[in-house]
Amino acid sequence: MPLSLRLAWRNLWRHQRRTWLTVAAMALCNTLLIFMIGLQAGSYLTMLNNNLAVFSGHLQVQHRDYHDQPKPRFSVANGVALAARLRQLPEVSGAAARGMGFALLSSDKRSKAMQVIGVEAEYEASVSSIPGTLREGQYLSADTPNGVLLGQRSANHLKANIGSEITLLGSGRDGSFAASVLTVVGIVDSGMEEFDRNTVFIRLSDFQDIFSYGDEVSHIALLSASIFEVANTQAAIDGLIADRETLRSLDWDVLMPGLKQAIQSDIASALFIYTVLIIVVVFSVLNNQLMAVLERRKEYGILLSLGVAHRRLIGLLFTETALLALLGLLVGIALGGALNEYFAIVGVQFAGMEEMGEKFNLPARIHPITHPLTLLAGPIIVFIGSVFAALYPAIKLRHLNPVSARAGL
Amino acid sequence: MTNAVHCHQLCRKFHQGGQTIHGLDHVDFDVAAGEFICLTGPSGSGKTTLLNAIGGLDRPDSGDIAVGGVSLNTLDQGALADLRLAHIGFVFQSYNLIPVLSARENIEFILLMQGVDATERHRLADDMLREVGLEGLGSRRPSELSGGQQQRVAVARAIVSRPTLVLADEPTANLDSHTAEQLMALFAELNLRHGTTFIVASHDPRVQHFARRLIRMQDGKIIEDHPLAHD
Numbered sequence: 298m299p300l301s302l303r304l305a306w307r308n309l310w311r312h313q314r315r316t317w318l319t320v321a322a323m324a325l326c327n328t329l330l331i332f333m334i335g336l337q338a339g340s341y342l343t344m345l346n347n348n349l350a351v352f353s354g355h356l357q358v359q360h361r362d363y364h365d366q367p368k369p370r371f372s373v374a375n376g377v378a379l380a381a382r383l384r385q386l387p388e389v390s391g392a393a394a395r396g397m398g399f400a401l402l403s404s405d406k407r408s409k410a411m412q413v414i415g416v417e418a419e420y421e422a423s424v425s426s427i428p429g430t431l432r433e434g435q436y437l438s439a440d441t442p443n444g445v446l447l448g449q450r451s452a453n454h455l456k457a458n459i460g461s462e463i464t465l466l467g468s469g470r471d472g473s474f475a476a477s478v479l480t481v482v483g484i485v486d487s488g489m490e491e492f493d494r495n496t497v498f499i500r501l502s503d504f505q506d507i508f509s510y511g512d513e514v515s516h517i518a519l520l521s522a523s524i525f526e527v528a529n530t531q532a533a534i535d536g537l538i539a540d541r542e543t544l545r546s547l548d549w550d551v552l553m554p555g556l557k558q559a560i561q562s563d564i565a566s567a568l569f570i571y572t573v574l575i576i577v578v579v580f581s582v583l584n585n586q587l588m589a590v591l592e593r594r595k596e597y598g599i600l601l602s603l604g605v606a607h608r609r610l611i612g613l614l615f616t617e618t619a620l621l622a623l624l625g626l627l628v629g630i631a632l633g634g635a636l637n638e639y640f641a642i643v644g645v646q647f648a649g650m651e652e653m654g655e656k657f658n659l660p661a662r663i664h665p666i667t668h669p670l671t672l673l674a675g676p677i678i679v680f681i682g683s684v685f686a687a688l689y690p691a692i693k694l695r696h697l698n699p700v701s702a703r704a705g706l
Numbered sequence: 707m708t709n710a711v712h713c714h715q716l717c718r719k720f721h722q723g724g725q726t727i728h729g730l731d732h733v734d735f736d737v738a739a740g741e742f743i744c745l746t747g748p749s750g751s752g753k754t755t756l757l758n759a760i761g762g763l764d765r766p767d768s769g770d771i772a773v774g775g776v777s778l779n780t781l782d783q784g785a786l787a788d789l790r791l792a793h794i795g796f797v798f799q800s801y802n803l804i805p806v807l808s809a810r811e812n813i814e815f816i817l818l819m820q821g822v823d824a825t826e827r828h829r830l831a832d833d834m835l836r837e838v839g840l841e842g843l844g845s846r847r848p849s850e851l852s853g854g855q856q857q858r859v860a861v862a863r864a865i866v867s868r869p870t871l872v873l874a875d876e877p878t879a880n881l882d883s884h885t886a887e888q889l890m891a892l893f894a895e896l897n898l899r900h901g902t903t904f905i906v907a908s909h910d911p912r913v914q915h916f917a918r919r920l921i922r923m924q925d926g927k928i929i930e931d932h933p934l935a936h937d
Contacts, residue, residue, distance in 0.1 A: 300811060300818050300827075307806035599802040602763055603864065604791025605819045606784060699763050703798065 305616040308589070309624075319585040320624045323679060326578040327629020328636060330571060330675025335637040335665035336645060337567055341560050342666060345524050345549070347426075351487055353552050354391075354424045354518035355527045358383070358538060361545045363516065364552075369398065369470040369508070373544060376514025377417065377501070383517060384420070386537060388530040390520050391423030396504035397515040400467030400475065402445075402497060404455040411451060412496045413465065415504020415514075424518040427485055427498070434459040434483035437500050444482035444500065448493030452484045459484070463497075469509035477507045524549075571675065575682050578625075583686040586618055590690040590697075597694065598702030611691045615684060622683035626676045633676075637667045708775040710871055710903040711737035711760055716769035718755055718926070729755035730766060731926035737905065739870065742897045744917035744934070745907040752926040753907035757873045760905065761794050762786035774870060791820055795864035795902075797874040801856045803848040809859045810835060810844035813866050820867055834862040838892060854885030861889065865896060872896075874906040878913065890916040 298306070309316050349355055358379070360371035373379060376394040383392040396415030401408055418437040422428040428436045437444055445463055447455070457463060459481055467475040479499060487493050505511060521530035527548050534546045550557050590597070597610055644662030665671075718730040729752050737743060745753050758764035759771055762778050763786075771778045774793055781789065790796070803812045813831040822830070835844045838858040848856050857877065865872060874893070878886035894916045896902050906913050914920060914934060922930035 300814055300824075303811070304804065304807060304815065311806060595800065596802050596804060599796075599798060599800075600804075600815075601787070602761065602790065602796045602798070603816055604787050604789070604794070605816070606787040606791075608784075609819055700758050703800075703802075 301613060301616060302620075305613055305620055308613075308617050309621055311589075315585060315588070316621065319581050319621060320628060322578050322581045323622065323625025323683060324628035324632060326574050327626060327676040327679055328633040329574065330679065331630065331633025331672055332636050332640070332665060333567065333571070334675055335633075335667060335671040336640070336663060337563070338668065338671050339641075339665040340663045341563075342524070343660065343663060344560070345556065347660070348553065348556055349524070349549050350424075350426045350520070351489060351492070352425055352427065352518075353549060355521050355524060356519040356531055356534060356546055356548050357552055358517040358519065358534065358544055358546050359515075360543055364547055367397070367515075369510075369515075372470065372510065372513035372515055373517060375512050376517060377512065379538075380417065380420070380514075380517045383519060383534060383537060386530075386533050388521060388526065388533040390522050391420070392517055392519045393417045393420035393424045394501060394514040394517045396501055396508065396510055396513075398467060398475070398504065398508045400465045402451075402455065403464045403466070404457045404461055406456045407454060409451065409454055413467070413504065413508075414496060414498050415501040415508075415510075416498050417501050421498075424520050427487055430485045430487050432484050432486045434481070436483055437498060441480075441482045441500070443477060443479050443503055445479035446483045446485055446498040447481055448496055449484055449486040450490060450494040451497060452481070454494065457481050465507065467508065469507070470511075470513065471509045473509050475508050477503070479503075519546075571678075575679055578679055579682040579686045582618065582621065582683040583689055585621070586614065586687050586690040587693065589617070590614065590694050594697065594702045597697055598699045598704075601697065601699035602703060607695050607697070611694055614691055614694060615687050618687035619680075619684050622680045625683065626680050629676050629679070630672055634667060634672055637665045637671070640665050641667060708739075709736045709772070710739040710741065710774060711735075711905070712770070712772040712775075713756075713760070714770045716756070716759060716766045716771065718752075718759065718764070718766045728752075728926035730759065730769075733769070733926070733928055735921065735928060735931060737903060739903055740897070740901040741919055742894065742904045742917050743906065743919045743921055744913045745905055745921050745923065746909065746914070747923035747929075748909075751923040753923055754875055755926070756923070757875050757905065757907055760871075761796060761873050762790060791816070792867065793870050795867070795869035795872040797857075797861050797864045797872065797877045799876040799879040801848070801853075801860040803856055803859055803863070805848050808845050808847055809840060809851065809855075809862075812848070812859055813862050816863055816866055830866055831862075834866045837896075838862045839888075852885075854881050854888065857881060857885070857889060858892070861892065865902065868900065869902065871903045871905070874904065874908075876908055876910075877906065878908060878910045883912070886910065886912060 360373055363371040380392045380394040383389055394417050398413045400413050402411050432449060437446055461481045463479045465477045465479055469475040521527050531546050531548055538544045641664050644664045646662050713733055713735050716730045716733040720727045720729050747753055759766050810831045813834050814827045817827040817830055835841055838861055840855060840858055878889060890913055893904055897904050918934055920932060920934050921928055
């Protein structure tokens, strides 16, 4: 080991207790940062996956004006055929065409205005978790002509059961009268109260007949292999639809801006806590290194008198601080990583968060994730902050006069 | 021939408790290369102030100082540090060795600062330990050495880079008489063998036995300056 590094390392242990206390503060801060960032990332990922997988998908192909003005006339021509072509893309893990309309639905007891969604029954499960939340009856299929799937809450509201008849009244894409009598074939429970209360599903072919859509659809929902692959998938989709100027692809960020805003807002409040935590640790390091400089005044005075330049001593101080911070970083990463791995298995349960959980479709337990970014982001900032903390002691050292320092003044 | 040290009309005042103290009061003297000078005088006479000025640690209010022909007045702090590192060795009353380094490492540290490579550093440090009589004790830390041994390490540290000038400020003050004599004998030997110029500020009369020139100071002035004859 080079002499200067050896000196810096040994200097650290001149006051073992003080050094360990500072390392412990840094390690604790790093552990907390790793765990909290991992937990945050885990909750965001769960939130995104759960929300996007319920209905919207990672991406949608729409008429270029549909997102801003969701009118029936802004539809996708030959939607089913296009969805089939999109499914052939290797970047796309699922694609299904949908029709979206509004209608008054009435049972023999009650009525309610609801959103009616026409789905490609055989492909809907590849982009949505709704088919998997069937509680009663069966999912839509070729064997359920004029069948309707109700949410648990809408079924309760309409006082409808499997086999009940539901009358649908609305207006078609061309302004004509849209009407049909549907039979309840299944009841789903997505876990999202609002969604279950206000949405019903029918087969896309039925939808196109009832609402006079012909071969048009409202959008095509798509999933990529993971949320991290969305940009690549979108590029591939854009390539495929490049020849259709009326179409465009939209990612989840555009489709569900509230989700991103919720994440950004949570990150902003968490950053405040992280900053406070880091500042406390930086001050602890500053105190440690300032004490070191003040204690070694005579020693520094002699070295300066012997011709060791201030910059050399400052270099040693920064080396020493970097070693101290590195120790805190390594211990923190080891502890934080272990803590993350443990809770990644058992999960973390937050009491009193049920409402928030339902709003963002979060499960009862959140599992932190371990990723190089969640492991290193916090500790690296603490490391940089800690080294930066040596700046003030370095300034004191820079202004140290060898004569007065030797005299202990 | 260039003087090792040239001082001309050095003045340095200090202000303390509303009083002006003359640390140096129009000091004039030259030191030839290879001289061994004992700088003596009562406390507060200006010995340490003069050594600090010669070593470029403190700037005089007026007057000129040149070390090895280089005027210190023209050098900035960095250049003064470089000059000290390359040409001037300091030995102080308090050794203040780096406690976490061994005796050898304390000596090597100065060489490291000079950019000497590791192999050469080891060799020079071992040579120096042998020269100051600490052969075999290089791996000991300062806390494992006696006061005299620590002072020898401090001397070795000060002269390892073979400075042309060594400034010693009360180097024997913390040593017993036997160790003090050994240290001064070492200085004398280094002076003779390497031609190193020594200026030793001390109250200790034993220092005069080894010096060949005596300068006595009082109230910041040189009041006596003459060669010392030894039998």
